Amino acid sequence: MYKYYFRPGYGSENLLIEIFExxxxxTFVSDFLDAVCEINPKLNDVLDLWMNDEIEMFYDSEAGAFALSKDIWGFAFITAENNQEGLARINSILEKASLFEKFEVDFENYK
Structure with a gap:
C-alpha cells in the first residue's frame, strides 16, 4: 500500500502529491502508472539528479503534463505547477485506487 498526501508545496499555493510510504x-513507478492508466501517461523525459540521488520523470497525459520525482529517502512527489486541474484529477484517481491510501493534512502547516 502506498500512502500519500495531496497538499500545498511549502510556502506555495500550488498543490502536489507526496507519496511518503x-x-x-x-514496482512503485509501474504501480503508479497502472493506477493512472485512464489518463494515458506518456513518458517525455527523465533526469537523473545524481547529486541528490533523485530521478525525475516528465509525462504528458490526457490530464495534461506532470512530473514524478523519486529520491532514495523513500519519498516521491507528483507535481504539475502549470496544471493544477490535472493534478487534482490524478488525486481523484488515486483516491479510488486499491494500492493508494490518501491521508488528510492541515494546509496551514505548509505556509
Whole structure:
C-alpha cells in the first residue's frame, strides 16, 4: 500500500502529491502508472539528479503534463505547477485506487 498526501508545496499555493510510504518498492513507478492508466501517461523525459540521488520523470497525459520525482529517502512527489486541474484529477484517481491510501493534512502547516 502506498500512502500519500495531496497538499500545498511549502510556502506555495500550488498543490502536489507526496507519496511518503511504499516508494522503495521496485514496482512503485509501474504501480503508479497502472493506477493512472485512464489518463494515458506518456513518458517525455527523465533526469537523473545524481547529486541528490533523485530521478525525475516528465509525462504528458490526457490530464495534461506532470512530473514524478523519486529520491532514495523513500519519498516521491507528483507535481504539475502549470496544471493544477490535472493534478487534482490524478488525486481523484488515486483516491479510488486499491494500492493508494490518501491521508488528510492541515494546509496551514505548509505556509
Amino acid at each position: 511504499g516508494t522503495e518498492n521496485e
